[in-house]
Amino acid sequence: MINNVNSGMSMPPPPPRSEQSLTAEQQTFITDTLAEFNADELSEEDALGIIEMFSEANIQPGAALEKAMSSAGFDAKSIGDIAAASDSGRPPPPPPPKQSTDEISSMVDYLAELLEETLAASESETLSDEDKQAILAQVFDKFNMEPSESIINTSA
Structure with a gap:
């Protein structure tokens, strides 16, 4: 019955998510920052430090960052997962x-x-x-x- 009422109504599609592209300066910052770390031996502290440095440089998570990190031999998702696991142990503000x-x-x-x-x-x-x-x-x-x-x- 509910479907009959709603069948004439259509929801507009969500607006496209705007993807931030990286400037040359940001790409250099990412490369230089990641060069200080070993991708195979990344600690929780390292992951948090990377995220904090990128945040301070106004570099937003997204496909462009993931691609730049991948080019440097790092997996953006695993760094995010490590940092998220660390955050889950902290008490809420x-x-x-x-x-x-x-x-x-x-x-x-x-x-x-x-x-x-x-x-x-x-x-x-x-x-x-x-x-x-x-x-x-x-x-x-x-x-x-x-x-x-x-x-x-x-x-x-």
């Missing part, structure tokens, strides 16, 4: 600090105040996008928050 009820109430009160002031000043029943952005910027400023942060921490 601590949860973010919880917001207090007072902190949330203070934000809500300030937000309500800004909304009332803005609506009264504009003599309108709706806020423009510019008004919304200005209010949000004022909340971020008052509570020393970065624009990338969420106003209310919803994690348990």
Whole structure:
């Protein structure tokens, strides 16, 4: 029965995954970095070091990296597996600090105040996008928050 309902609907295909190509500088960095290691005697520490160095050089995992590593005699998947096994032994990071009820109430009160002031000043029943952005910027400023942060921490 469910199939009959959904049969007329089609899901669009997922967007193609963009593959990062490596610059000549990144390829040289990969070759030089891997030259410091023995592919046949790679330790967990070595694998973690390689991954960290590539990450710091902004080299993303993908087919281009796998090909460059293979050309140097290394198996990218096995290095990733070694590093992943190492990570599984580590405890998870601590949860973010919880917001207090007072902190949330203070934000809500300030937000309500800004909304009332803005609506009264504009003599309108709706806020423009510019008004919304200005209010949000004022909340971020008052509570020393970065624009990338969420106003209310919803994690348990």
